[in-house]
Amino acid sequence: MLAASPSLFWLPVIPWAELVARYRAGLAEVTPWAIGAGVFVALVSLPLLLPRPVAPRALRVVLLAAVVAFGVTWGFHLLWLGDDAFISFRYAENFAHGHGLVFNVGERVEGYTNFLWTFIIGVGMRLGLSPIHVSVALTLASFAAVILQVDHLAKKLAPWRAPVTVSFAAGLTAANYVMANFATSGLETMFGAALMLAALISALHQRPLAAGVFGILATMTHPDHAIFYASLAVALLFDRARWRGILWYAAPFVFLFVPYFAWRWHYYGDFFPNTYYTKSGGSLYFEQGWVYVAVTVFGAGLFAAIPMAAFGVVRRFRHFLSRYFLLSTLLYTLYVAKIGGDFMLGRLFVPVLPLLFLFAELGARELFAARRRWLAPAGLVAILPVFLAALPVHVIKPIEKKWHIADERSFYLVGKEGDLVPRSLYVQWARDLLTYVVSHDVHPLVAFGSCGMVAYYTKLPLVDIFGLADKTVARKPIERRGRPGHEKIASPGYIVSRGVRISELSIYPEPYSRISEVVIEGNKFYFPVFDNHLADSLRAAPAPFFTDARGWIDRYKAPSDFLEGMSCDAWFMEEYYFSHNADPARLRQTRDKIVRANPALRGLEHFLLVKPEQGAGFSRVRALHLDDPKEGWHADGEAFAEWPSPERIAVQDLVIHHDGPFANSMVPHAGDVGTGRLTSRPFVLTGDAITFVIGGGRNRETLRVSLVVDGQRVRDATGCMSEIMGHRVWRTSELRGKTAHIEIVDEANGGWGHVMADEIEEWKLSRPASP
Known part of the structure; x- marks a missing residue:
């Protein structure tokens, strides 16, 4: 503050x-x-x-x-x-x-x-x-x-x-x-x-x-x-x-x-x-x-x-x-x-x-x-x-x-006749939601900033983006002074964690923000997650326009910059669609597309587009706990001066999808200005894959989680310009027996100049993974 x-x-x-x-x-x-x-x-x-x-x-x-x-x-x-x-x-x-x-x-x-x-x-x-x-x-x-x-x-x-x-x-x-x-x-x-x-x-x-x-x-x-x-x-x-x-x-x-x-x-x-x-x-x-x-x-x-x-x-x-x-x-x-x-x-x-x-x-x-x-x-x-x-x-x-x-x-002029309804954009928003959502007997949780009229007229459960009626948002620190009563804003991660289905605020960075848009009578809203039931209700009316995530996933083609582009595409697919809809057939087809684009992931489909769990022949052999001093993590620079982070840093939006304390290069009360490196103690690779979650800025050179073997970076991952952390998986079967360590690096300053990581785990397949 x-x-x-x-x-x-x-x-x-x-x-x-x-x-x-x-x-x-x-x-x-x-x-x-x-x-x-x-x-x-x-x-x-x-x-x-x-x-x-x-x-x-x-x-x-x-x-x-x-x-x-x-x-x-x-x-x-x-x-x-x-x-x-x-x-x-x-x-x-x-x-x-x-x-x-x-x-x-x-x-x-x-x-x-x-x-x-x-x-x-x-x-x-x-x-x-x-x-x-x-x-x-x-x-x-x-x-x-x-x-x-x-x-x-x-x-x-x-x-x-x-x-x-x-x-x-x-x-x-x-x-x-x-x-x-x-x-x-x-x-x-x-x-x-x-x-x-x-x-x-x-x-x-x-x-x-x-x-x-x-x-x-x-x-x-x-x-x-x-x-x-x-x-x-x-x-x-x-x-x-x-x-x-x-x-x-x-x-x-x-x-x-x-x-x-x-x-x-x-x-x-x-x-x-x-x-x-x-x-x-x-x-x-x-x-x-x-x-x-x-x-x-x-x-x-x-x-x-x-x-x-x-x-x-x-x-x-x-x-x-x-x-x-x-x-x-x-x-x-x-x-x-x-x-x-x-x-x-x-x-x-x-x-x-x-x-x-x-x-x-x-x-x-x-x-x-x-x-x-x-x-x-x-x-x-x-x-x-x-x-x-x-x-x-x-x-x-x-x-x-x-x-x-x-x-x-x-902003809220009222005619002198009838029900004295304000001539306000927010009344129009409420009418749109009533016409195209509530009338189809769908009552999703929504999120709006100027929330009074929308809440009163629609009767929908609502997350107040400015925090007047929300304890979590109200207790955020003020990052920058501005218009009184409008200085605290619900973060994308918080909106997603609350289960919101329609939001006034965009949740994802571009190009995913455009994919999540829903336009009703010229008014733009966003889907924090794609809900099949809600989408099918909206499709029944001619006015709403949105990208059907199912069709987008079916038409998806891997980008040329696989390591960055496709990793973030997969993060978005998992967060936006697969984590909230039971669709095993489409999940299997999408995994096949990813494997065809990157054959190195063949045999690791179990870890794609979902939270890693034991099964499909995989068992966990190592977990590099960031909050355990015995793991021997070593920090250099001011970016990781205070770690592990039990929660978001004071100047940071809510971080979700981590399990307890996590690595976070945001500097308390200063934000993205610090740089530094967090290094694990060496360990011998004995498994076939390493999974973890990552978030923050997007740059494979300056903001990254890397696997280092014999002094050389052999695997890298970066964030997707979001505090919503996403899963990554690396094949390590060909590296078994070698000594390695993990390094989490922040060499960036300015906006989104931070990286976060957690849940670093090594997995072993009971039978050899296909090359």
């Missing part, structure tokens, strides 16, 4: 110039919004410039209703449903059907962090409601609640000399693109923000038990809200009028959160959610996190809101909500920067923005309420730039991924 940033304030990486240029370009595209924002400012500010600013109650109600209606309409206009939401829907559906809160039935993996949200949707599904409709209704209702809560707080906290007609902050919350963007989405974001604001309002009205309940419910909606819950506890503890209620505030933590946490720890077996491990939550990623913070500032138009909010906090610092806002915002921003932010534009700051707008408004109203009347126009001038936050300026364009961040909405 790359070293973390040495500084908490990694500001030089922030692309200030480009952000400014993008914001200026986007600003020119939102003139209608600028006019609307100006009209809103005039309506709410005019009463404040009168000698006795008073607004009739009816007017206040009408204006507030208009703001809420605008916000909800704007949010619904931006309607979208993210793929991550469908991960929760999958959990909720299994819960509703009695399988528990699991992604795949029978696998307890906590691939979500929004327990309360998922539970509510699950209850809705149990009642026969669509999770899409439930989530959209709840997020829109939460958005309306947030607008009303901000207005309520503004009216309670505003100076008496500057009473609120309708809250500036409520209007900004309704109009702000980041806020309205998460007024749908299917995610828990807005729901959690509404719960935390409810906690603040309860605390303001000196109802500590209710405040504690809402704060804990927010934390159970998303763990990040624990920062806000704890910050409110500190603010209450140091408030003279409220500190006596701290035990009531803490009671829900003891009697609600602790039992919940104990249950989830017992149920899933991990202290943290699986997503914590997926995102390496304990690591530092400040260099990306500060970029995320900066992009949010520009994307939400917060240039003027931040200094105005700071002024509001200073002016009202004696109020416990000011101290809460200051503490929680500083801690939370540092936390967001530490974890690298998020890949969704602005999402993590949705709980912060309403209060930021609120304190910006309070700062302006302090100027309005000043005894010196000339400061009232100054307050108006100060508040005008804050309304930049109402303009939907796109610093990241639709369908763009910039600085590892995207406006996710643009």
